Amino acid sequence: MQISMLIYPNFTALDLFGPLQIWTMLPDAKIELVAKELGPLPTDTPASLMPTHTYETASKSPDILFAPGGTEGTFAIMEDRATLDYLADTGARSGWITSVCTGALVMGAAGLLKGYQATTHWAALDQLKNFGATPVKERWVIDRNRASGGGVTAGIDFGLAITAEIAGEEAARMAQLAVEYNPHPPYNSGHPDVATPETVTAVLDHFAETTARLATTEKT
Amino acid sequence: MQISMLIYPNFTALDLFGPLQIWTMLPDAKIELVAKELGPLPTDTPASLMPTHTYETASKSPDILFAPGGTEGTFAIMEDRATLDYLADTGARSGWITSVCTGALVMGAAGLLKGYQATTHWAALDQLKNFGATPVKERWVIDRNRASGGGVTAGIDFGLAITAEIAGEEAARMAQLAVEYNPHPPYNSGHPDVATPETVTAVLDHFAETTARLATTEKT
Numbered sequence: 408m409q410i411s412m413l414i415y416p417n418f419t420a421l422d423l424f425g426p427l428q429i430w431t432m433l434p435d436a437k438i439e440l441v442a443k444e445l446g447p448l449p450t451d452t453p454a455s456l457m458p459t460h461t462y463e464t465a466s467k468s469p470d471i472l473f474a475p476g477g478t479e480g481t482f483a484i485m486e487d488r489a490t491l492d493y494l495a496d497t498g499a500r501s502g503w504i505t506s507v508c509t510g511a512l513v514m515g516a517a518g519l520l521k522g523y524q525a526t527t528h529w530a531a532l533d534q535l536k537n538f539g540a541t542p543v544k545e546r547w548v549i550d551r552n553r554a555s556g557g558g559v560t561a562g563i564d565f566g567l568a569i570t571a572e573i574a575g576e577e578a579a580r581m582a583q584l585a586v587e588y589n590p591h592p593p594y595n596s597g598h599p600d601v602a603t604p605e606t607v608t609a610v611l612d613h614f615a616e617t618t619a620r621l622a623t624t625e626k627t
Numbered sequence: 628m629q630i631s632m633l634i635y636p637n638f639t640a641l642d643l644f645g646p647l648q649i650w651t652m653l654p655d656a657k658i659e660l661v662a663k664e665l666g667p668l669p670t671d672t673p674a675s676l677m678p679t680h681t682y683e684t685a686s687k688s689p690d691i692l693f694a695p696g697g698t699e700g701t702f703a704i705m706e707d708r709a710t711l712d713y714l715a716d717t718g719a720r721s722g723w724i725t726s727v728c729t730g731a732l733v734m735g736a737a738g739l740l741k742g743y744q745a746t747t748h749w750a751a752l753d754q755l756k757n758f759g760a761t762p763v764k765e766r767w768v769i770d771r772n773r774a775s776g777g778g779v780t781a782g783i784d785f786g787l788a789i790t791a792e793i794a795g796e797e798a799a800r801m802a803q804l805a806v807e808y809n810p811h812p813p814y815n816s817g818h819p820d821v822a823t824p825e826t827v828t829a830v831l832d833h834f835a836e837t838t839a840r841l842a843t844t845e846k847t
Contacts, residue, residue, distance in 0.1 A: 421648035421806065424672070428641035428779065431672045438673045447667075447677045452644070452651045453658045457667045457675040508807075529807055546811040558807030559648065560783055568813045580816040580826045585833070586641065587728075587749055587778025589817030590810035591766040593788045596800035597809030606800045613805070 408573070410438045411469040411497065413513070414458060415490065417480025420450040422507040425562030426473065426569070432582050433574055441465040443489060451477055462493035468500035471569070476508030476528060476558075478614070485516040494519065505554045505569065507562035514555075515540055524550040528558035529599055530614055560597075563588055628793070630658045631689040631717065633733070634678060635710065637700025640670040642727040645782030646693065646789070652802050653794055661685040663709060671697055682713040688720035691789070696728030696748060696778075698834070705736040714739065725774045725789065727782035734775075735760055744770040748778035749819055750834050780817075783808055 410430055412423060430436055442448055442458035449455050460466075474494070484490050494517035498504050506514050511527040514520050515538025525540045526532065526548040535542040547556045547565040549572070556565030567588070571579035596602040602610075630650055632643060650656055662668050662678035669675050680686075694714070704710050714737035718724050726734050731747040734740050735758025745760045746752065746768040755762040767776045767785040769792070776785025787808070791799035816822040822830075 419648070421644050424641050424644040424674075427672050427674060428639070440674060452647050453679060454644075454647060454660060455677040457677070459673060546809070557809075558805075560806050560808045560810070563780055564811055564813060571813060576814070577826065577829075580814050580822065581830050581833070583812060583814055583816040584818070584822045584826055584830045585778075586780050587817055588780045588810075588812050589766070589777075589821065590780070590808075590812065591784055592803060592808050592810065593784060593791060594796070594800050594803055596803040597807055598804070601809065602800065602804045606797065606804055609797075610801050610804045613801070 408433050408436045408471075409466045409469040410436060410471040410473065411441050411460075411465050411501075412438060412473040412475075413490070413494070413510075414440050414442050414448055414456060414475065415480060415484040416449055417451050418475045418477040419508060419559055420452045420454055420456075421559050422475035422477070422510060422562055425560065426507065426556075426566035428586060429563065429566035429570060429582050430471075432585060433570060433578070439465055439469075441493075443487070451480065462489060465493070465497070467497065469497065470502040470573075472497055472501040472504050474506045474510035474513045475562075476506070476510040476512070478509075481509045481513060485513055491517045501552075503552050503554055503569070505565075507556040507565055508558045511535060511540070511555045512538070520553060523553045524548050525553060525555040526557050527555065530558075530611065628653055628656050628691075629686045629689040630656060630691040630693065631661050631680075631685050631721075632658060632693040632695070633710070633714070633730075634660050634662050634668055634676060634695065635700060635704040636669055637671050638695045638697040639728060639779055640672045640674055640676075641779050642695035642697070642730060642782055645780065646727065646776075646786035648806060649783065649786035649790060649802050650691075652805065653790060653798070659685055659689075661713075663707070671700065682709060685713070685717070687717065689717065690722040690793075692717055692721040692724050694726045694730035694733045695782075696726070696730040696732070698729075701729045701733060705733055711737045721772075723772050723774055723789070725785075727776040727785055728778050731755060731760070731775045732758070740773065743773045744768050745773060745775040746777050747775065750778075750831065
């Protein structure tokens with residue numbers, strides 16, 4: 408079970424670590440963290456990670472190809488030709504093409520979601536149409552060999568769902584018990600459908616500031 | 628808001644990245660990843676992280692001190708004198724003393740949970756008694772300035788609960804919406820209270836193998 412997980416500067420760390428922790432438990436999992444170059448790579452948290460492979464040394468035909476999302480870092484990588492070429496080339500020979508959060512936009516930018524149903528972070532869902540994908544408002548979406556999770560923490564649910572597809576329902580149940588995924592959020596505020604309008608507005612404002620900062624950066 | 632998060636060889640990555648992702652959103656958060664020495668540090672996944680501080684350079688009186696859990700790596704660090712001294716010294720001057728998963732056993736080994744209620748991974752709950760703590764079967768537990776989360780993914784619920792304590796309920800609701808924590812696990816198997824007996828036995832057998840392997844290693 409060869410798994411190639413893309414990482415790039417300032418991606419959202421938790422998008423990766425949900426499925427990474429769960430897939431590490433798959434029997435015979437061989438997982439690569441693939442980046443443009445080796446050496447410490449910053450995330451959108453204070454943690455930096457060490458890539459294990461580059462686009463040149465990564466598997467050419469993994470069982471699973473994966474991309475995490477983010478904000479500024481994701482918009483930047485969606486315009487990086489070497490990254491899009493790596494994803495398009497490898498995606499053509501991958502068993503599964505998968506993402507969490509705005510990682511779906513990266514897969515879309517590489518031309519890998521055209522004609523497929525997919526999901527992404529709730530705040531970015533409509534953007535999937537820009538890449539010929541059909542947005543679906545679900546925690547995770549599987550359409551043929553494309554699988555996508557919603558925002559950030561949806562990677563845990565998504566990771567378990569893919570484990571079930573690959574290794575069977577009992578393997579997924581065991582993984583869920585091992586990582587004690589018996590959620591009990593302190594509030595009911597994890598999606599615009601359930602959060603208060605004030606909270607939704609505040610988070611959208613926060614993302615708007617991010618987008619504005621990005622626009623300023625691009626002009627510099 | 629100074630936050631010191633311990634990392635050590637082969638800790639469980641997702642124990643850290645739940646609260647780390649959420650606390651990165653705290654206003655004015657200054658987060659250190661503190662290890663015995665600098666340089667790439669392996670987790671229990673294929674990802675290695677870069678510590679930002681050592682026991683010598685870390686904050687002496689952080690607002691939050693945190694420890695993640697794990698299996699073999701956790702048992703090893705619980706016997707490491709320099710680590711226990713760092714935690715005991717710093718814990719004496721910390722605002723909050725916190726953990727996720729078997730990180731509670733590390734805090735216990737450092738003498739920081741005596742007389743406190745705490746929780747940890749379901750498979751390790753009884754072990755808290757060895758350190759003078761009172762085990763509580765909850766997703767997270769707060770007792771005065773001690774706060775602990777259950778196994779692995781409980782770090783997300785725990786991280787949001789601490790955000791509410793520190794920055795208020797609305798900050799926690801915003802963080803929950805930003806990371807789309809609207810869980811929808813594919814199965815109901817995240818705790819022995821809800822999993823099938825067969826799944827519980829299989830996971831306990833898996834942990835038993837881990838413990839047996841540790842015992843063999845120690846004899847070598």
